[in-house]
Amino acid sequence: MNSASPDIPALYRKEFTKMVAVLARTFGFANIALAEDLVSDTFMAATEAWQRKGPPQQPEAWLYAAAKKKALEYLRRDKTFKEKIRPHLSLEQPLQQIDFSEHAIQDSQLRMLFAVCDPAIAAEAQIALALRVLCGFTIDEIAHAFLTNKEAVNKRLFRAKERLRLTGLDMDLHAGQQLTHRLDNVLHIIYLLFNEGYASTRADSILRKDLCLEAMRLGLLLTQNASTAVPKTFALLALMCFHASRFSAREGIDGSQILFDRQDRTKWDQALIAKGEDFLQRSAQGHEVSSFHMEAAIARCHCLISDEAERWQKVLGLYDRLLMVNYSPSVALNRTYALYKVKGSEVALAEALKLQLLHNHHYFVLLAELYAHTDKSKAKEYLLKAHAMTSSPSDRQLIEEKIKSLAD
Amino acid sequence: MTEFLMIFRETDLHYKGMPKEKYDAWMQDWEQWIGGIAAQGRLASGGRLAPEGKVLKPGGLVTDGPFAEVKEMLGGYLLVKADTLDEAVTMSHGCPVLQTGGSVEIRPQLPPMNR
Numbered sequence: 017m018n019s020a021s022p023d024i025p026a027l028y029r030k031e032f033t034k035m036v037a038v039l040a041r042t043f044g045f046a047n048i049a050l051a052e053d054l055v056s057d058t059f060m061a062a063t064e065a066w067q068r069k070g071p072p073q074q075p076e077a078w079l080y081a082a083a084k085k086k087a088l089e090y091l092r093r094d095k096t097f098k099e100k101i102r103p104h105l106s107l108e109q110p111l112q113q114i115d116f117s118e119h120a121i122q123d124s125q126l127r128m129l130f131a132v133c134d135p136a137i138a139a140e141a142q143i144a145l146a147l148r149v150l151c152g153f154t155i156d157e158i159a160h161a162f163l164t165n166k167e168a169v170n171k172r173l174f175r176a177k178e179r180l181r182l183t184g185l186d187m188d189l190h191a192g193q194q195l196t197h198r199l200d201n202v203l204h205i206i207y208l209l210f211n212e213g214y215a216s217t218r219a220d221s222i223l224r225k226d227l228c229l230e231a232m233r234l235g236l237l238l239t240q241n242a243s244t245a246v247p248k249t250f251a252l253l254a255l256m257c258f259h260a261s262r263f264s265a266r267e268g269i270d271g272s273q274i275l276f277d278r279q280d281r282t283k284w285d286q287a288l289i290a291k292g293e294d295f296l297q298r299s300a301q302g303h304e305v306s307s308f309h310m311e312a313a314i315a316r317c318h319c320l321i322s323d324e325a326e327r328w329q330k331v332l333g334l335y336d337r338l339l340m341v342n343y344s345p346s347v348a349l350n351r352t353y354a355l356y357k358v359k360g361s362e363v364a365l366a367e368a369l370k371l372q373l374l375h376n377h378h379y380f381v382l383l384a385e386l387y388a389h390t391d392k393s394k395a396k397e398y399l400l401k402a403h404a405m406t407s408s409p410s411d412r413q414l415i416e417e418k419i420k421s422l423a424d
Numbered sequence: 425m426t427e428f429l430m431i432f433r434e435t436d437l438h439y440k441g442m443p444k445e446k447y448d449a450w451m452q453d454w455e456q457w458i459g460g461i462a463a464q465g466r467l468a469s470g471g472r473l474a475p476e477g478k479v480l481k482p483g484g485l486v487t488d489g490p491f492a493e494v495k496e497m498l499g500g501y502l503l504v505k506a507d508t509l510d511e512a513v514t515m516s517h518g519c520p521v522l523q524t525g526g527s528v529e530i531r532p533q534l535p536p537m538n539r
Contacts, residue, residue, distance in 0.1 A: 333452065336459025340467060348463040355456070367460050 022075045033152045035083050037124035042114050045131035046181045058083040080116040133202040141176040142205050151230040203252050206231050210256050232256050250299035251308035257292030258315035261285040289319050310338040328357035345373050361389045377405035425505045428512040431529040432521040433496035453520040470502035
């Protein structure tokens, strides 16, 4: 019995995305906005009714029933829908069967994920839309996560939904070329979402942790369907688990970041590391070696190999292989750092000078690190340059510490 | 930027008798050398070639490799991106094939034929 009034914000957080997914599936994912409106209306009605008549015994069931009723009313009443949208829908299920069973919710959310991760929409907007309709973030929270304002987020979401309305399709979730293609983008968006939480220095730590957890939850959603539970999905999950295992160890008391070498290893989450191992094993079926596989293997080395020489040797080889399939400046920098750990500063410096990543402040931090052994004034010069190039407070703080330690 | 093909020729199948440790170290050198090119964003593609294969000659004559006529075995190739031939040659320095007496041939790729 629930005699106290139910916690509506918590319910909203938990049920909003589920209900939107089910309704959007009914109306077609091109009409996400309509589904959102109906669910918002439902919550407003709930707040009012529960205040008046007292809370129901099963608030979730109440919400599902009310949403269903609103959707059916809308279908009967709305002329535009009848004349303009309905004829274009190719529905697998008749409109009358709006299904809020656990299985249907999960399936609808998976379909929604595929609809939202449409490469026709800018990546940032895909992330924002996923956070809104799949993770239940408020506009404020999204704005905060991206260090922007509500209006900008609303604009971004509006454009994304417009785009979906024009091009959006309801994916067939059975294996096929279209699915394979789109899955790559879905994985990429989940990866970006995770990185936004893991690597960003913008938002506060609770929000960042939330972003990581949501990315992992979406990844897990993909494991529930045979055609999306493929090796690279497991590789991405492994990668996220290994990284997330260090979450609390890298956070200083004052909210500052503790670098890898100075972290208290006993604070690493062993359960998550074991989970990562498990996922990595499941990612090893088949022949495909995606960049997620290699990034997961690198993250695993950092978690599990305590001997430094052995660890860096392995990591270097993995970075080399990763670069061969997927070049990116940050991987090139990480690779050069690993080379420094294995072969020393002289060899690494010669390689680093060839990179010429002159617009990347991390490049100058790396050069400074390599010069610190032979030419301290040059090292300082590069650190000052890097400092001037970045506006990230925590990066600036790290660079200031390096400048200080040069003088010692 | 133009693409250049680097062709690696081995003097013989010297690595067949190499002790495992030495072979592993040599392979690691390869990985690091190619990694260095990839780190500059200059790697287009590449591959290792198995020592055995077939040769097709006019008249449908097929013979087995290794290929007695070629003094230097083709061991592998890389397609790299560089501004000039000189730059591509500079990139080839440090190639592990040179450690064992082999050579690197560097050839610019021509643009597609224009008729």
